[in-house]
Amino acid sequence: MSRAATQLHHEQRLGETLREWLPNKLAPEGHSDFRILDLDAPDAGFSGQTVFFTASWTTPEGTPTSLELVLRMQSADHQLFTQPDALRQAAVMRALGHHRGVVTPKIVLEERDSAVLGAPFYLMARVHGRVPSDVPSWHKRGWTVELDAGDRQRMYDNALHALVSVHAIDDDATLSVLRDPAMQPGTCALQGYLDRLRTWYEDRRSELVVGADVLASAWAVLSSSAPDTGAEGVVWGDARVGNIAFSDDLSVAALFDWETASTGPPEIDLGWWLMFERYLCESLGFTRLAGVPDDEAIVRRYRELGGHVETDLGYYTILAAFVLSLITNRLARLLVQGGLDEQTARSYPTAAVTLVQRYLDEFSS
Structure with missing residues (x-):
């Protein structure tokens, strides 16, 4: 299987898992038409994988709702750091985000059970903005x-x-x-x-x-x-x-x-x-x-x-x-x-x- 095909297969499986697991965690009771849209799971980094997607549903009152989300999953191998802890990072962002002038992404939910996706993970609201690049250096390009x-x-x-x-x-x-x-x-x-x-x-x-x-x-x-x-x-x-x-x-x-x-x-x-x-x-x-x-x-x-x-x-x-x-x-x-x-x-x-x-x-x- 080619790298592209492997990546597509990974994203399809991830999307299926999220469609089964996420509705009862995220949407209100009585919702309908829950969907996972625009899922993008780039190659995993060395400190954890990042997945972008939109979750949408219709409320019991008939109101269409959607959330742009980012999933951060703790890497199971290839560690740069000695003791990775994705959920601790979520707790840190949650604590810091209450302080004036410290803008951290909103934590939506956390999951400690590795059985869901293979490692602990959390979901946060997606933030739209431009980030200076490391490679190539933002001092040279971008x-x-x-x-x-x-x-x-x-x-x-x-x-x-x-x-x-x-x-x-x-x-x-x-x-x-x-x-x-x-x-x-x-x-x-x-x-x-x-x-x-x-x-x-x-x-x-x-x-x-x-x-x-x-x-x-x-x-x-x-x-x-x-x-x-x-x-x-x-x-x-x-x-x-x-x-x-x-x-x-x-x-x-x-x-x-x-x-x-x-x-x-x-x-x-x-x-x-x-x-x-x-x-x-x-x-x-x-x-x-x-x-x-x-x-x-x-x-x-x-x-x-x-x-x-x-x-x-x-x-x-x-x-x-x-x-x-x-x-x-x-x-x-x-x-x-x-x-x-x-x-x-x-x-x-x-x-x-x-x-x-x-x-x-x-x-x-």
């Missing part, structure tokens, strides 16, 4: 390049404002959703983050395809030079422009990809934000587009918008590049298994490890 400098600046400012809103959340009920229940009492949030990272690093260390020595040096710095901070707030975990959907007016339509959300100082996210811009721009030989701020301007504007930076960000950019190196090393293995040539697959962790070394040099100078 709709962001077509904007004028003023619009890019406005887009970026809206993104930073959203990040500040995330970091402004401080109520314990929300933070409790993100805290690691296994963290020892009395452990500060940053140390808890580092403890989990150490476990992840040790689990992946034997599988590294690029940069084992550099990452060992980086871990020595990270474990011995952690800032003394008791700060605890929301850590997005993947805070970047490419995880934001923008409306036509360039306002923020949604913040997504909360798979690695946790708690800690906001510098964890800000370091990731700075590192990822460099990863998608200067590391690829590009120059930032007019209207896109450099690192110094990003930090300055973050502060102007109300964000707090208590310490030098050098440590946190090393931390970010280290985490990205673990992810991309794992990604390289999975891409090769999927048929991509090894040279191209290794280019992703190579760029990340190069950033680690660059940040280490800057930190020690």
Whole structure:
């Protein structure tokens, strides 16, 4: 069976399952004419499959109703992360979405039983908007390049404002959703983050395809030079422009990809934000587009918008590049298994490890 035929068969089976299982979960009692329309199930990603579709029905009163939905299913294999948990991500989005300035997709329902689709999943309302691309980099191609400098600046400012809103959340009920229940009492949030990272690093260390020595040096710095901070707030975990959907007016339509959300100082996210811009721009030989701020301007504007930076960000950019190196090393293995040539697959962790070394040099100078 060809790849296209296999994909079509997968979508047909998925549609049939949803038509049987979903009506009583979604539509009111007494409804009629339930349908699954426009189902699109792209090839599964490495952190879970995304499926787009519209569910429609007629209410008992005769009113046609439809919902545009996105299904996110936990990947059963090929993990980038050590402990995937789709339902935790749904709980995080549900908790964060109540806060002003933090726009997350509305969670419609969650299903823990793997017997339904083969893995836990959740449904959320589909958000229409434009998302800056990672591949190819939004700094080089795509709709962001077509904007004028003023619009890019406005887009970026809206993104930073959203990040500040995330970091402004401080109520314990929300933070409790993100805290690691296994963290020892009395452990500060940053140390808890580092403890989990150490476990992840040790689990992946034997599988590294690029940069084992550099990452060992980086871990020595990270474990011995952690800032003394008791700060605890929301850590997005993947805070970047490419995880934001923008409306036509360039306002923020949604913040997504909360798979690695946790708690800690906001510098964890800000370091990731700075590192990822460099990863998608200067590391690829590009120059930032007019209207896109450099690192110094990003930090300055973050502060102007109300964000707090208590310490030098050098440590946190090393931390970010280290985490990205673990992810991309794992990604390289999975891409090769999927048929991509090894040279191209290794280019992703190579760029990340190069950033680690660059940040280490800057930190020690």
